[in-house]
Amino acid sequence: MPRALWLLIIGMAVNVTGSSFLWPLNTIYIHQHLGKSLTVAGFVLMLNSAASVVGNLFGGSLFDKIGGYKTILLGIGISLASLIGLTLWHGWPAYIVFFTVVGFGSGIVFPSMYAMAGAVWKEGGRKAFNAIYVAQNLGVAIGAALGGIVADYSFQLIFLANTLMYLIFLLIAIFGYKGIEVDNANQTSILRENTAVKSYKKLYALLVLCVGYLLCWVAYVQWQTTIAAYTQEVHISLTQYSLLWTINGALIVLGQPLLILFHKKFTSTLKVQMIIGNIIFIAAFLVAANVTAFSGFLSGMIILTFGEMLIWPAVPTVANDLAPKGREGFYQGIVNSTATGGRMIRLLLGGMLVDWYGISMLFVVLIILFFISIFTTIVYDRKLKEVKKVSVNLPS
Structure with a gap:
């Protein structure tokens, strides 16, 4: 580096x-x-x-x-x-x-x-x-x-x-x-856009992707709020709950070699990487919804960590690739504000769902959010590809 x-x-x-x-x-x-x-x-x-x-x-x-x-x-x-x-x-x-x-x-x-x-x-x-x-x-x-x-x-x-x-x-x-020089003159894109692709198409693609990104954050941070409270109800100690996040941080740092190997074998593109990450998130919440012992929540946290390792770095990468020259900061601002907005929404959504309908309904809603995120990930660049296809077919 x-x-x-x-x-x-x-x-x-x-x-x-x-x-x-x-x-x-x-x-x-x-x-x-x-x-x-x-x-x-x-x-x-x-x-x-x-x-x-x-x-x-x-x-x-x-x-x-x-x-x-x-x-x-x-x-x-x-x-x-x-x-x-x-x-x-x-x-x-x-x-x-x-x-x-x-x-x-x-x-x-x-x-x-x-x-x-x-x-x-x-x-x-x-x-x-x-x-x-x-x-x-x-x-x-x-x-x-x-x-x-x-x-x-x-x-x-x-x-x-x-x-x-x-x-x-x-x-x-x-x-x-x-002394850090920022020169974007030679910036490339994972989508290989050409000059016919207008900036608003790229912004539209990022906003669609960020809808799913926000939903992922809304669900993810429930582990810090409503799921945290739920662990206390099923008699998981605060020390054990804190250990879950210690393991989360350790896996993120120590699991990088495994992540590199995973990328080589399974994630040919950033889109595939994000879809797999969402599927892993769903698995983590399915585990958490059906356990009451510490070992079950530990398994859920380990699965959850691998999901976030795939999604959280991928979205800023896509934003950087989509950003027109001179708009890189604005695009990263959208991504960061989306993540912060997701963390803010969770303060209301999770507690209201649990208070009104119970913890089981919360897990159902969160899994639905991940499916919506998978959909937005699949379609976010569709307009860009349509414009690219039209541009290629235009007579020279």
């Missing part, structure tokens, strides 16, 4: 490690330390996610106008200023304001990181985005683990630790990203 990509990988890992100090403990802090209800805690998370969606779209467009270096510095600057404020004033209502602004700042950063990764290693294809994806999960694992340790000692140190990690990220960006 190019040196520039390694710098992006390290920066992403540090960035996510910092944010992972705080977000897993957000609900606990608001409920237990600030004395607010769980509903209020959920509302604060929604504000953070909504701000991140706006930041994704703004950051993606800004990347296309002023470049990745300045955009990333702006996002880090906004997040760092908010975290300094959060470190000094983390009472109510200051907490809700600073936490929301942090979401906006971090949202600006992510599309640029992905767009730059695709630009600095074009020949790497999905490998570049997979590397960024692995770095994110490594950051989540390290940050969540260290966050729990720091919080046990002093919850206030969580804010300081988060701030220090973002300061390190800022230094990496200042000294590491300034």
Whole structure:
């Protein structure tokens, strides 16, 4: 991999490690330390996610106008200023304001990181985005683990630790990203589009694909909310539940050689890769719907992890391949905002379904969502292929 990509990988890992100090403990802090209800805690998370969606779209467009270096510095600057404020004033209502602004700042950063990764290693294809994806999960694992340790000692140190990690990220960006050149003149596409394909056709294809991507995220994050609550009802301990996510992170990092072998044998195209990923997701939820023992949920988590390893890096790769020259950031902004939007919707959908119809209905609905995602994956590039076919048949 190019040196520039390694710098992006390290920066992403540090960035996510910092944010992972705080977000897993957000609900606990608001409920237990600030004395607010769980509903209020959920509302604060929604504000953070909504701000991140706006930041994704703004950051993606800004990347296309002023470049990745300045955009990333702006996002880090906004997040760092908010975290300094959060470190000094983390009472109510200051907490809700600073936490929301942090979401906006971090949202600006992510599309640029992905767009730059695709630009600095074009020949790497999905490998570049997979590397960024692995770095994110490594950051989540390290940050969540260290966050729990720091919080046990002093919850206030969580804010300081988060701030220090973002300061390190800022230094990496200042000294590491300034020299990264982003030249999209030779960009290629998995679909081999020609000049007859208009930009709106590519945008339409991405939006159709992102419908399924959003549904996948809505379903996936139920493991962190409604399914988490369900495990408590069937007497799975918190330690065992936490172990599921430890295994998830370890598999993502350590399972890369197996993933490479899988790609060589079974995933000839990104479309096939995403369809297989959705089928694996369905299998994971079928397992979870029919077990009550820890070993069953462990099996479901292992299956789920292999599904996300196929889908999560693939969609940014397709976005990079679809993006017209000069619009790479905007397309990555759409992808990142879709993922954030899916995480935001799950706060309402899962709880409402379980409260009204029970956990069994939730699993049925989630599996239906995956089938819809398979359909959108199959048809997302149909208009592009139609235009290509017409262009080829035109008389010269």
